[in-house]
Amino acid sequence: MTGKTLPHAQKTTSFALALLSGISFVAIAAPPAQALTLMDMLRGKRESIQEQVENRSTTVSPATQRQADRSDPEPLPKISGPRYYTYKTDPMRQVKTGAFAAATATDATRFLAQAKVSAPADVAEAVEAYYGKNGTPLFVENGDVNERAHAVLAILAKAGEYGLDPADYRLDVPMLTTASVTDDAAKPAVADAAIDAVPAATSPADAAAATVAPASPAEQHDKDLMQFELALSAKAVLFAQDMARGRIDPNRISGYHDLKRRTVNLATVLPFVGTAPDAGAYLASLAPTSPQFLALKAELDRLRAESKTAETEVRIPEALVLKPGNQSEDLSSVISAIQKRGSETLKTEYAATFASYQHTPDYAPELVDLVKGFQKEVGLKADGVIGPATLRAMAGHSDQSKMDKLVVAMEQAKWLPDDLGSRYVLINQPAYRVYYHDHGQEQFSMRIVVGSKSNQTYFFQDEIQTVELNPYWGVPQSIIVNEMLPKLRKDPNYLDRLGYQVEVGGKAVASSSVNWYGSTQSIAVRQPPSSDNALGELKILFPNAHAIYMHDTPSKSFFQRDMRALSHGCVRLAEPRKMAAAVLGISEQEVGTKIAQGKNLAMTVPQKIPVYVAYFTAWPNKDGKVEFFDDVYGRDEAVVKALQATSKARGA
Secondary structure, three states: OOOOOOOOOOOOOOOOOOEOOOOOOOOOOOOOOOOOOHHHHHHOOOOOHHHHHHHHOOOOOHHHHHHHOOOOOOOOOOOOOOOEOOOOOOOEEEOOOOOOHHHHOOOHHHHHHHOOOEEEHHHHHHHHHHHHHOOOOOOEEOOEEOHHHHHHHHHHHOHHHHOOOHHHHOOOOOOOOHHHHHHHHHHHHHHHHHHHOOOOOOOHHHHHHHHOOOOOHHHHHHHHHHHHHHHHHHHHHHHHHHHHHOOOOHHHOEOOEEOOOOOEOHHHHHHHHHHOOOHHHHHHOOOOOOHHHHHHHHHHHHHHHHHHHOOOOOOOOOOOOEOOOOEOOOHHHHHHHHHHHOOHHHHHHOHHHHHHOOOOOEOOHHHHHHHHHHHHHOOOOOOOOEOHHHHHHHHOOOHHHHHHHHHHHHHHHOOOOOOOOOOEEEEEHHHOEEEEEEOOEEEEEEEEEEEOOOOOOOEEEEEEEEEEEOOOEEOOHHHHHHHHHHHHHHOOOHHHHHOOEEEEOOEEEOHHHOOOOOOOOOEEEEEOOOOOOOOOOEEEEOOOOOOOOEEOOOOHHHHHOOOOEEEOOOEEEOOHHHHHHHHHOOOHHHHHHHHHOOOOEEEEEEEEEEEEEEOOOEEEOOOOOEEEOOOOOOHHHHHHHHHHHHHHHOOO
């Protein structure tokens, strides 16, 4: 099924910009106790020598044996995941001025038709629509730039505060010179003299040609003003669009991005700029107003202010490994780093430990407790062992790195609705956590496992519709081809032995009867409900084109790891019953009772709940404090490249 995109909310103000607008099969016998299941393989378990001997001696049909004995077997196919693209920017074109109402004017506005300005096509269309109906300039009055223009220029200069690049909107203001004023007074006489000098016998065309002369200082100033008028109009519309939906189209970044780009009613921008009491304030009002975006903006402002008085960074060795009871001369740096990076709550709780520490190399019990407290605070396993993950958390991200992450996050926040809803689920892949919100507040969050770098989880939004208890696992074609097929070509009984169900063209068959050298497109494989099922005891579905959902897992140990990009792309939940109960509106006990019945059961979610499968390396927690995460897939880098390409295309 194709994933759905929720409609974007509209925000209305006095001068607001209108935005956005389980298939059943016949069961096959369960695998023998000694069989190596797919889950065993996923956990890294290997067959014993005895099991290998037993598996090799499995009886196969003559046809199967001939198939396996081919001296020149067909090469194994491979299903590859999506790729990252070279970003293609919005095409630029010149604003068409021929139909402007000002083209027939006799004053300075007649030069508006001669202005040459390039802009993205939709921005150019909005500018053309406005000046095609209204020849009155917005930003020029009485031969000079007006206050409205200065107000717009002032907000464009602050573009960086909204995560934008001020260079995209920079524009020079024409200067009014004494020569222009003096020449302007003499201009009518010069024009009359030129007309009188034309011989009466000349044709109209010759007469027009005879009056062409180098532009006087006053005329050149008028031309500069009209060039500025049109350019600032285009910049204002572009700024409005960037504020509302971001600068780049996420779907051009990679095949892992699947987000419908917001549509913005650009036709309303210039009319509102012309009528708003404060044009700059109107443009500023188009920025997202969600608590998340405002928290990101405030953090960016704070870091930029603090970067002017940068502190000396605490240096700790990258290769340090320290266990309770060990000694290290670097321990004092570790304690200093915790004191710098830890929260005020942590510092208060362990104030006595900080005060009593004498900078000795002994990793004593009280220091172990301090480290455990820090680990728990930053979401790491609180075991007191100081290793690479703990050191990274202590060292933290540099201020510049944080600011870069914030700019990317502010861009990405504009790809989602400004109002995420009063009830929704947010999956943040770099944080390895999922958050459940209800009544406008975060109710709980939990650890998750997301796709590995070679099987990345997508960035998209959808709606939760169903919770399936005691689920079947429909094996994706990528796993059938990439992981199962090599084994099936050696042993066509492989899936039969493991208890998987195989269907060809809608008919249940034994895996040993399938030609595993042909196409697998018509072959369906699924694993029946069991304690060893890859999906555990439940899955939570939000049908989408990427076959991604949330589910339980028998591999509970994965949740103890700090780096949890380990799955084939779906999202594994540390507390699946808790999430299922929340979206169904029932108790965990009731969920458990139904699971205990052992029957496959699909339960419809009473009210469809938005789910945002997102990717933010900077995102505020429930208290509004922005947290920073590692870029596990390297997507921030891809976004930065797209932003740079966009600015370059715009001529910044």
